[in-house]
Amino acid sequence: MAQDVSGDGVTDLVYRSDVSGKLWLRKGIAASGGGVALSSLATAANSSGGEDNEYGASGWxxxxxxxxxxxxxxxxxxxxxxxxxxxxxxxxxxxxxxxALTGSGTEIIGRADYWKTRITIG
Ligand SMILES: [Ca+2]
Known part of the structure; x- marks a missing residue:
């Protein structure tokens, strides 16, 4: 997702890595004209803080x-x-x-195979 997660008013990036099985948070930097500097989301080194932070532990x-x-x-x-x-x-x-996320979440909808093929629209 690309939304302001850190709460500073600047869009961040949360992404999944299948290599680590984790979620990662990349914090954006404000652009001079407003919004986020897209280049700050391009690489960890360009981001606020200069590195990605673990957002979801293993299992993702x-x-x-x-x-x-x-x-x-x-x-x-x-x-x-x-x-x-x-x-x-x-x-x-x-x-x-x-x-960072904590806990194992809350089940909203029980097992139903058809949800595997449904696409939610943000
Ligand atoms: Ca932010």
């Missing part, structure tokens, strides 16, 4: 959680949240954090 590989979607806050705390369709077809909600 595409085999375990095939589909992910980041959305604006659904729980009212203003921090963007993450929704996942797991390999068993269940849909889980992960409350966003400004620094």
């Amino acid at each position: 590989s595409s085999s375990g959680r095939p589909h992910l979607m980041g959305t604006p806050s659904a729980d009212g705390d203003t921090v963007p949240d993450i929704w996942a369709v797991l390999a068993d077809g269940s849909v889980r909600f992960y409350a966003g954090s400004k620094t």
Whole structure:
């Protein structure tokens, strides 16, 4: 997802790495004319802080959680949240954090294979 996760008003990037099986947070830098300097999201070295930070611990590989979607806050705390369709077809909600996700999320929809092929539209 590309939204302001850190809460400084500048768009950040949260992405999955199948190499590590983790989620990573890359913090954006404000552009002089407003918005985010897109180049700050291009590489870890260009980002705010100069490195990507672990956002979701292991278990986020595409085999375990095939589909992910980041959305604006659904729980009212203003921090963007993450929704996942797991390999068993269940849909889980992960409350966003400004620094790193904690906990195992909340099951919103029980196992149903057809959710594996449904595409959510942000
Ligand atoms: Ca930010």
